[in-house]
Amino acid sequence: MMFSSISIRCPICTQLAEFEFANYIELRHKSDLLYFKKSKHFDVVSREGWSKYKLYYHAIHYRGISPHLENIKNLPKHCAPKKWQQGVIYPNITLHKSLGTIRCNICKSISKYELTWPEEAFFQIEYKGKNLWAYDRNTAIQLLNYIKSNDRSKRVESSSENYVTQDYFLRKIPEQFQTAKARNEIVKKLRKILGL
Numbered sequence: 044m045m046f047s048s049i050s051i052r053c054p055i056c057t058q059l060a061e062f063e064f065a066n067y068i069e070l071r072h073k074s075d076l077l078y079f080k081k082s083k084h085f086d087v088v089s090r091e092g093w094s095k096y097k098l099y100y101h102a103i104h105y106r107g108i109s110p111h112l113e114n115i116k117n118l119p120k121h122c123a124p125k126k127w128q129q130g131v132i133y134p135n136i137t138l139h140k141s142l143g144t145i146r147c148n149i150c151k152s153i154s155k156y157e158l159t160w161p162e163e164a165f166f167q168i169e170y171k172g173k174n175l176w177a178y179d180r181n182t183a184i185q186l187l188n189y190i191k192s193n194d195r196s197k198r199v200e201s202s203s204e205n206y207v208t209q210d211y212f213l214r215k216i217p218e219q220f221q222t223a224k225a226r227n228e229i230v231k232k233l234r235k236i237l238g239l
């Protein structure tokens with residue numbers, strides 16, 4: 044299970060907005076770096092690698108803001124549309140900062156955005172000073188069903204396969220949210236944020 048877009052709070056109107064991870068490609072050639080620095084359709088970011096003496100450059104393409112990669116003429120040959128990757132988030136990986144596009148259907152804003160995760164999760168509740176969060180509406184409902192169930196089974200039916208698998212997302216819920224004492228308050232708060 045992985046997510047290429049997630050639900051966050053709109054910084055303008057505070058309602059539900061969607062964050063979609065940007066496309067990116069590592070730039071290994073100086074000529075490519077120059078091309079992307081000059082192009083109005085891309086940003087270039089540099090990151091330290093495992094050795095802090097070497098910088099890695101990435102071109103960033105924002106979905107919904109720049110034209111589709113396929114429609115941008117004269118891309119360098121090392122950087123054909125098929126070679127780009129989209130950022131994603133996996134439940135077993137901790138992510139703090141990431142670039143992408145934020146879209147809000149309420150105030151109709153769309154802009155480049157640097158995500159701070161999971162602090163900015165829309166579907167999050169607080170219980171005894173700790174935050175419990177979900178990626179989007181579907182995982183928030185999954186979380187609600189799990190917390191309110193009596194057997195607290197971490198095994199869920201996989202939709203694509205015919206066997207029962209363990210869900211990474213549910214497996215990562217800290218124990219403090221899973222006590223019988225916590226159940227009523229958490230279920231109530233999750234229902235409220237889901238509008239159920």
Ligand SMILES: [Zn+2]
Nearest residue numbers: 053056147150
């Ligand atoms: Zn908004």
